[in-house]
Amino acid sequence: MSQHHHHHHHVSGKNLLIAIILNLTITLSQVIGGIFSGSLALLSDALHNFSDVLTLLIAYVANRLSHKEHTESKTFGYRRAEIIAAFFNTSVLMAVAIFLIYESYQKLINPQSVDSLTVVWLGVLSIFLNALGVLLVKDDAHHNMNIKAAYLHLLTDMVTSVAVVAGGLLMYFYQIYWVDPLVSMIIALYLIVASWSLMKVSLSVLMQFTPEGIAIQDIINKIKETQNGIENVHHVHLWQLDDHSIHLEAHLNFQDNISLQECSAVLDSLEKVLKKDFGVTHTTFQCEHNRCQVMNAIV
Structure with a gap:
């Protein structure tokens, strides 16, 4: 038996920790704002952001575990921890998306008025803080499936916040309140599309399938x-x-x-x-x- 030593890209845990604090700030402000403004899109975005906080926390713990040395009882160490985290996080995203689609459908049938200015300002805050988070973990996402899952969460959050702001502006200027659940549904569908391929890859690694592209x-x-x-x-x-x-x-x-x-x-x-x-x-x-x-x- 023989083995090659592979040089790994070192992933920074500190950047993940900062991204967690940023997302916690967004989540709390959007939950409060969503309740007071009556906006489902804002609460959807808050729920999405909260799933990010969980995602990033799990990614951070998995990242720390993966650097632990192997022992006699754990001959591979915790090197699969990050793959498990990637699979879990994408599964959470899918579950959140299905819940949002159901809630959006209920609101589309019965649209309610929304405090659109609150929606716009909190959406702008979310775009800014998520953009910071995206920049923090962008480089590591190229080298690590676990960080890529966290990066996807942050990126989808940034994009969905743009949709929230656009919806808020439409409600403010034209009082089209059905735009709010529609934006929420678009966010949910985007979540499913963004998560599916990474979920498939992480499951394939966990099931020990032959790596894609090799016959x-x-x-x-x-x-x-x-x-x-x-x-x-x-x-x-x-x-x-x-x-x-x-x-x-x-x-x-x-x-x-x-x-x-x-x-x-x-x-x-x-x-x-x-x-x-x-x-x-x-x-x-x-x-x-x-x-x-x-x-x-x-x-």
């Missing part, structure tokens, strides 16, 4: 093409441990009864090729001779 048959072909002495490759498993680590295990059936030294040279060569061509960061190979004649068995 196991291509890996088998590459192994046999790189080393002519390998008769067949079987018991192949390929999975992602976290954002950065792709693991491969396989049994290699050799044509000749080669020495351990020759076998090690073959494994070194395969590691380099598989890392370069498929991004595999960790390989576990079992070398065999005349043990299994099944060709290319993925079992």
Whole structure:
């Protein structure tokens, strides 16, 4: 067995903490404003912002856990904590969205007057504070699925706050109060679209599915093409441990009864090729001779 060391991008927990404080400020102001103004769009945005506070808190804890060292009882450490957090957070977003669609439908049937100026000013505050949060975590979102989930929350909040302000202005100038639940429904649908792909990816990692864009048959072909002495490759498993680590295990059936030294040279060569061509960061190979004649068995 051999392993490649992969250099991870270091994610800043401090930026997440600042984003949590910003979102807590938005949430409290929008809850109070939503109750006093009678605006569902503002309360929807507040609920969305509160889900952000939870998201960012979970992301922060998961981020801290993922840096803990592995132990004998936890040989992989807590490296999956951030994937679990990403899945949980996107699931929460979906649940919030479904609730908002139901509430918006009720209000569309029976529109009520809204204190539109409160809606506009609190929407503007939310845009400004969310924009700060987005800037804080933007760089880390490119390297980390967990932070990307948190970043998506902040970004959707910023966009939905723009919709809240637009709705508030329409209500203020034209007294079109059905715009409020309509904006709320648009926010909810946007949440579902924004969350779906990340939810799918994080679930796929948790279920140890083959990473997207890599075909196991291509890996088998590459192994046999790189080393002519390998008769067949079987018991192949390929999975992602976290954002950065792709693991491969396989049994290699050799044509000749080669020495351990020759076998090690073959494994070194395969590691380099598989890392370069498929991004595999960790390989576990079992070398065999005349043990299994099944060709290319993925079992």
